[in-house]
Each structure stands twice: as C-alpha cells, then as structure tokens.
Amino acid sequence: MGCDGNRSMVRDRLGIGTEGLGDLVQSMSITLRCDIRDALRGRPLSFAWVRQAGINAFLSWSTDLTSVVLSIEYDPMDADDAVRFTPENCRSLAASCLGMPPDRIEVVDIHPWCLSSWYADSFRKGRVFLAGDAIHSTPPLGGFGANTGIHDVHNLVFKLVSVIKHNAPDSLLDLYEVERGPVVRLAVAQATARLAQRSDVQLPLEALQPVLDEETISMGYRYPILPDAWNVPNPIAVPPRDLHAEPGTRAPHVWLKRGGMRLSSLDLFGDGLVLLAGKDAADWCREAEASCSTRGVPMSCHVVGRDVEDPDAVFLAAYGISASGVVLVRADGFVLWKAVRTEAFRGADFLAALIDSREVRSE
Structure with a gap:
C-alpha cells in the first residue's frame, strides 16, 4: 500500500498519472503558538481570510485557540518573495494579520506547500494499491482530505483481509477503485467548489458547482454494490437522514444495550460480516450463521430485541426493516444486502447462494 502523500513516489514509480485542476496556489505555511481569544473577540469562527496590502493569507486555528496556522501566498520563482519568510519577518506578518503585538507570537515552523485539486488516474497497479493523499489532493475547505483518506484505507483493508485470510477472489480488490473512485472525485470537486465560493482564486467554470453539506459528503455517499457494481449511484451522495440501511450505504448509528452496557450499533462491525435482525428473525439468523460457518465465512448475528436491546425502539425504523427483517453489513x-422481511425464503438456502455466487441484492 502506497500511503506516502500527495507527492507519492510510489505513484510516480508505478507510472500512475493524475487528473483535475492540478496546482492552484503556492503558499508558505507558518505555524504559530499564540492566544488568539482577544483577536477573535468572542466570534465563533474556525478560519479567516486576510486581505491587506501585499498580504493574501488564510488563517486557521486549534479548538483551544492557542495554535494558529497562517498560509500566505507567495511566488517561489520570485527570489525576493522566496527569502522574505524568515522567523522574524513571519512574526511581523502574523502580528499584522492577527492584530496583536509580535512579542505575544511564537513562530514554531515555516514550510512551503501547494494548494491543489486532483485525483489519481488509477488506485491500483498489480499488487500495489494507493490510498489517502497519494490518490487525491483537495483544497482544505470542508475538511475532506483526512476523512477521505481514512475511508480509502478502511475500504481497502477489509477487502485485503477477505482475500488474504478468507479466500475471497482477487476480483474483490478491483472493487476498491470502483467504490472509492466516485467518492474521491466528489470530495475533490466539493472542496474545490468551496474554494471557488470563498476565495478570489481564479478557477475554471467547471469548479463552480452547487455545494453539498459536509455531512452528506462524508457520511452520505453510496457505493455501487454487486451485481450493479459498475453503475455509479446517482446522486453519489444524499443526506444521511434520508438513508435507512440501503445496500451500498453506511449502516446507521443507533444506541443499543448489551449486558446492561450501552453501545452503538457501529460497535458491532469490524470483524467479518455482521447480520442484524429484527426479533422475529432469530431462527432465520441461526440458519444463516450455520450456512456461513460451513463455508468458512466469518459472520456474527445479532438479534435486536433479544441478543441486544433497543432501548429507544428506533432500530427497525433506522434500518428500514420489519421485525422479521435482516441487514447484512x-x-x-x-x-451489503438487506431483506425488509424474511418470511418468503429460508436463511440457509438464500445466504448459501449469496455467498457462493457473490451476488447481493435487496429483496
């Protein structure tokens, strides 16, 4: 796995190119230690643009308001511009941007960086996979960079485990790019659209698209699930509140209880397949679990209302099933698959066909 950042040597050595707008703005990033509560004057801001004579800058800060990053545009080809970022000059620039005395500001770090907007042509070559900033670079607005990278790895690792440990076919790994590609392109486009709206960076018309909310982009995206894996959902992302455990979407969070202890439904996932069921599907679950066991496929079953409690009585509505319904996660x-109700077929027979053929669908 190549997770070596947006200047990925792994990507370059594999000969994988990039698409998109590319490099947009060269900046000098100055990390500062200072208390900016007086400068904010109680305003609930998370970042700010600074426009002064000779200064075009972006400010962001930590939640405790004691660490600041000041990014100032500069021209690396201009000799005078490139050498003006000494610690003393940076302290003066920061004082001007923040409106506070220089002696209250400590310069921690100074380094150049490039604001860019692109994604990789391919996420895989042979046995080598790319993830994180090695396959996408987003403007910082929206906070999609780290989230998208973590989601890349989460998607890829469970597939690698399935192939290496549980004899899943290598073709499963091809679905990494099929699933993540549209999501990555969405994140890059949405971060760039925010840049177009909130800055004076000159961008082409294709960057001027409607902006979706952050929750929709980070939590409401949908994967194409077999047998329609090559058909990208349209739209690729919808508000999470409108989702109810449809195949290809993130399983919703609901609070449950087990052994008197409160836990999230999300705490049940992470180790193989998980079958969540309504309380009337207990027998169906036992058949399905036995069917998986004989095929060496790891799967755990949780009957909500029996094995785990649903104290707020919200599970069935959140997952869009009846008391006899099941959801495979x-x-x-x-x-991966769900049945609103299971009276029409036997769990063992159906799940055996599902696992053996690798077909999944919603019934």
Missing part, C-alpha cells in the same frame, strides 16, 4: 460498516 460488511466489515467496513457498509450495507
């Missing part, structure tokens, strides 16, 4: 917490 992958190790990465995404729904």
